[in-house]
Structures are given as structure tokens and as C-alpha cells.
Amino acid sequence: MELLDTAFVTQERGLDGDFRGRIRPGGKGRRQVSFLEAESWYAAMAELGLEGVDKLPWHTRRTNFFVEGLRFPREDGYIVAVGQSLRIWITLECDPCGRMEELYPGLEAALTPDWRGGLLGRVVSDGMIAVGDEIRIEK
Template sequence: MMQTGRLGGIARHARPRGPIEPIDHVSVSVVGGLQGDFRGAVKPGGKGRRQVSLIEADCWDAAMAELQVRPGDRLPWHARRANLLIEHLRLPREAGTIVAIGATLRIEITQECDPCSRMEELLPGLKAALLPDWRGGFLGKVLTDGEIAVGDEIRIER
């Protein structure tokens, strides 16, 4: 039986250190990644290993709990600067995993998304809380184009 989850959120940022824009739906392509996100375009000669970033809701929740952040003071998931929020599904912690979202989008997980010092600017201790067990998320390369929306099904294909 195939495990499935749901796309709980979509966010993008048009420039490095720019504001995060949560959105309800977006086009994602092999050439440009998440439409409107600065990381998506594959540079000439590049491999596109960081086109899209994903984070599991459970991992974000675990980091907030570890830091004992009260529910009313919690940072939103997109403060992590990830593009896609995965709910109700645990991804394999390995490169090469293929994740399907919606009808046609396919993303290959290329590596763990290590938290950067920017996380410390948001909340002291957050970088360390996101280090274990791929809590900081996943980076991926777009294999096939797709239109996605919050609520779409997410599947692990391999």
C-alpha cells in the first residue's frame, strides 16, 4: 500500500533574504522550479539540485516543541524559508527518493537541507533544533512539470 500525505502549504521568495510569500497554488517546472521563487531556475551548466525545498510539518512541530515555544508564539512553517510543507507523510532520509505531488509534479530529493545561521536570527536555538533527522528539510530537483495546490496528495514513488 502506497503511503500518501497532503501538501499543507506553499511559499516562495523572489530574492535572497527577501520576504516569504505564502500562496495557495503554483506552477512548478523543470526549467524554472517553483514559479516566482528565485532558487528554481537552473543556471547554465547547473544541476538544479536546490530547485525546491520541502519540510515535514512534524519536523517543524518537533523543533518548536524542543525549544518550548508556546503555541501562540510559534513561528509559521514558512519562516524556515522552505517552499513546500508536507503533512501526514514521513519521507525517506535519502537522496534519490522520488516525491509526486498532485497529478503530474515529480521531484527527486537530492540532499538534506541543512539549517543556516538565518534560523538563529529568527529564534535562538532553532538551527540546532533543526539539525537532527533531516528536520531542516529536503532539497529537490524537478523531474516533471506540474500545477500544485494546497491540499494536493503527496506520494512517495521510490
């Protein structure tokens, strides 16, 4: 994982530098980028009894965007706007995998309820983004 202050996100490559964002030939690109709500991450940490300095860093979840102060709908099919031009179509819930369990016992289960594991989406319009950019839900 690499933490970035700015990044370019495109329909062709997803988040610049993340090989998982490329759409494979014949693929649907439903998993191009991922979002994680801060509140959901903190709820999972509290469930595990991990508070303060014991709390795991959010990037343990291996998502592209960590969002504070916005609660996403628990459904797919809407657009998330980031900054001036980036638009991402939310395609599905990001179910936690066994890798989470390898990182910390109980983490997979703590991320399972209420879309705590995050959301996945496909880029529909390119954009340069930066930490602190406004994030909005557009239906």
C-alpha cells in the first residue's frame, strides 16, 4: 500500500499506479476502485476492542479511498463525485476476504455487517483528486 495526497483516476486504469484498476478484456470493471467509510472502519475496530494506539490503520483494508463524514447508501447503482470531475458508479459491496482474517483474527467478521467492508465502483469520468476534496453522492 502507498498513501497518496493526490492521484489521477481514469476509466482506463482506475487509480493511477494500482494494477487492479485496469479493466481486463471482456471484463465489466465493477471492481475498479474501492471506498471505505471511516465510521465503518472505526466501528469494526471497536468491535474488536482495538482503540487508540492499538487500532489498525485504515489502509490495512487495502481500499483506494478512505472517506470521513459521509455515509454511503447501502445499495449499488448511484454515482459518487470526487473533486471537480471524477465520477464513479457504485457497482457492489466490497465483501471482506480471508486476507483480513490473516491480518487480525476476527477482522473479516467485524467488516461483514452493514457494508462495513466498503464499496466498489467503476470510473465513468476521469479526474485528478487530492486529500480533502469534496465527495458527493449523485443519483
